[in-house]
Amino acid sequence: xxxxxxxxxxxxxxxxxxxxxxxxxxxxxxxxxxxxxxxxxxxxxxxxxxxxxxxxxxxxxxxxxxxxxxxxxxxxxxxxxxxxxxxxxxxxxxxxxxxxxxxxxxxxxxxxxxxxxxxxxxxxxxxxxxxxxxxxxxxxxxxxxxxxxxxxxxxxxxxxxxxxxxxxxxxxxxxxxxxxxxxxxxxxxxxxxxxxxxxxxxxxxxxxxxxxxxxxxxxxxxxxxxxxxxxxxxxxxxxxxxxxxxxxxxxxxxxxxxxxxxxxxxxxxxxxxxxxxxxxxxxxxxxxxxxxxxx
Numbered sequence: 613x614x615x616x617x618x619x620x621x622x623x624x625x626x627x628x629x630x631x632x633x634x635x636x637x638x639x640x641x642x643x644x645x646x647x648x649x650x651x652x653x654x655x656x657x658x659x660x661x662x663x664x665x666x667x668x669x670x671x672x673x674x675x676x677x678x679x680x681x682x683x684x685x686x687x688x689x690x691x692x693x694x695x696x697x698x699x700x701x702x703x704x705x706x707x708x709x710x711x712x713x714x715x716x717x718x719x720x721x722x723x724x725x726x727x728x729x730x731x732x733x734x735x736x737x738x739x740x741x742x743x744x745x746x747x748x749x750x751x752x753x754x755x756x757x758x759x760x761x762x763x764x765x766x767x768x769x770x771x772x773x774x775x776x777x778x779x780x781x782x783x784x785x786x787x788x789x790x791x792x793x794x795x796x797x798x799x800x801x802x803x804x805x806x807x808x809x810x811x812x813x814x815x816x817x818x819x820x821x822x823x824x825x826x827x828x829x830x831x832x833x834x835x836x837x838x839x840x841x842x843x844x845x846x847x848x849x850x851x852x853x854x855x856x857x858x859x860x861x862x863x864x865x866x867x868x869x870x871x872x873x874x875x876x877x878x879x880x881x882x883x884x885x886x887x888x889x890x891x892x893x894x895x896x897x898x899x900x901x902x903x904x905x906x907x
Contacts, residue, residue, distance in 0.1 A: 627777070627779055628779050631775045631777060631779060631780075634775050635773065635774055635775060637747065638746070638747050638773030638774070638792065638795075639773060639792055641747040641773070642747075642771050642773050642792045645745060645753070645769060645771050648753075648769050649769055649770070649771050649789070649790060649791070649792075650790050651768065651769075651790075652768055652769075652770070652789045652790045652809075653790050654768075655768065655789070655806070655809060655810050656790075656809065656810070656811070657810065657811035658810045658811065659685060659707075659810045659811055659812050660810075660811030660812075660813075661811065661813050662685060662811075662812055662813065662814075663684070663685070663812060663813065663814035663815070663816070664684070664685040664686065664687060664807055664812045664814075664815055664816070665681055665684055665685070665686045665687070665815075665816045665818060665883075666686075666687045666689065666800060666803045666804070666807065666815060666816070666817050666818065666820070667681075667686055667687065667688045667689060667692050667695075667701075667818050667819055668689050668690075668692070668799070668800055668817070668818065668819035668820045668821075668884075669689070669690065669691055669692060669819055669832075669833040669834055669835065670819040670820055670821030670822070670823070670833065670834065670884055670887065671821060671827070671831060671832070671833060671834050671886075672819060672821050672884050672885040672886045672887060673695075673818055673819035673834050673884070674834045675885055676818060676883075676885070676897050677897075677898075678695070678697050678701055678818075679697055679700055679701070680901045681701045681901075682700055682701055682703055682704045682706075683704060683706060684706065684901075685706055685707055685708070685709075685812075686701060686702070686708055686709070687709045687710070687711055687803045687806070687807065688701070688702065688708070688709070688710045688711075688739075689710075689711055689712070689799045689800065689803055690711075690712050690713060690799050691727075691833070691835065691838050691840070692710075692819075693710070693731055693734040693735055694734075694835050694838070695834065695835075698734065699734075699736070702735070702736055702738075702739055703736065703738075707740065708736075708738065708739045708740065709739065709740045709741075709742060709806075710735055710739050710740070710741050710742070711741075711742040711743075711744075711770075711799065711802060711803050711806065712742075712743050712744060712752065712799065713744045713772075713796070713798070713799040713802055714744035714745055714746035714748065714751065714752070714772050715744075715748060715750065715751065715752055715755075716746070716748060717748075719840050721750045721755065723839065723840050724750065724752075724755055724840060725755050725759055726839050726840075727838075727839040727840040728752070728755060728756060728759075728761050728762075729759070729761060730839055732761050732762055735762075735765070737764045737765060739765065740765070740766045740767075740768065741762060741765050741766065741767045741768065742767075742768045742769075742770055742806060743756070743767065743768070743769055743770070744769075744770045744771075744772055744799075744802055745769055745770070745771050745772075746771065746772050746773065746795065747773065753769060770789055770793065770802060770805075770806065771791075771792050771793065772792075772793055772794060772795045772796060772802070773792040773793070773795060774786050774792060774793060774794050774795060775795055776794050776795065776796070776797075776864075776868055776871070777864075778867075780871075782871050782874075782875050784875070787805045787808065787809065787872070788809065789805065789806060789809050793805060794868070796868060797861060797864040797865045797868060798861075798865050800817065800820050800865075801865065801868045801869070801872070804869075804872050804880070805872070807878075808872065808876050808878050812878060813878060813879060814878070814879045814880075814881070815878055815879070815880045815881070816881050816882075816883045816895070816897070816900055817880070817881065817882050817883060817884055817889070817892065818883050818884055818897065819834065819884055820882065820884045820887060820889050821884050821886060821887045821888065821889070822862055822865065822866075822887060822888045822889050823886065823887065823888045824858040824861070824862075825855055825858045825859060825862070826888075862888070866889075866891055869889075869891040869892070870891055873891060873892065880892045881893055881894070881895045881900075882894050882895075883895055883896065883897045883900060
């Protein structure tokens, strides 16, 4: 089917029908992973009443002393293993988690395999891994299974298949990670879904700056280069406006943040300096570590 015909059909089809069709196709694919996703029941309310820290890659995280997080439950996200203090943060006797979003184009299978292989070298065996999967032909699971990666780690799988847009009506079942859950627009949304499912009463976000529109691509993150992110903007949006692309992305992400916080009793705080993330109240990491109480 030509792209012109596809676009014509999209214009003639009600958006809600398009989304329902996409969700159905994703659910059919999800059935292949249904049994392994059910294992996530082990995580239900596992940390009820506790607090955790979600560690992203925004440049503001360079200004924080993260070493005290060795004594906290943390979720390191996507490429965070390249942080200088990663080994110390993930050591100790307190439970640690590492979560990656479902893989996607424009990266190739080879690039993803190289990234996972490098990640395996750096992540200690005590860390629990949570990998996102979706209806892509190549998934984290297919690559890890084929190349025998992370065989000494505890692994969980999260399936993203529900489209979230302006026509979406929130349902608690949609963030039950023993089922098909949202297609999130950033890894921090996936990590929030998991943390809420695990029963945390307080969640603190670090390195969730969401200020791409203010920075050059080389300044998007606390690191300059990554195996799986070479020329990502150029490959993804090509000749389109970077500002337009980033602005639409922020709108989608912030809408998902709002859905989660408006439908959860969990207290979520932003501890990312120089962040555009104004959905959550800002608290300084140092104050949190010193156990000051926030209302």
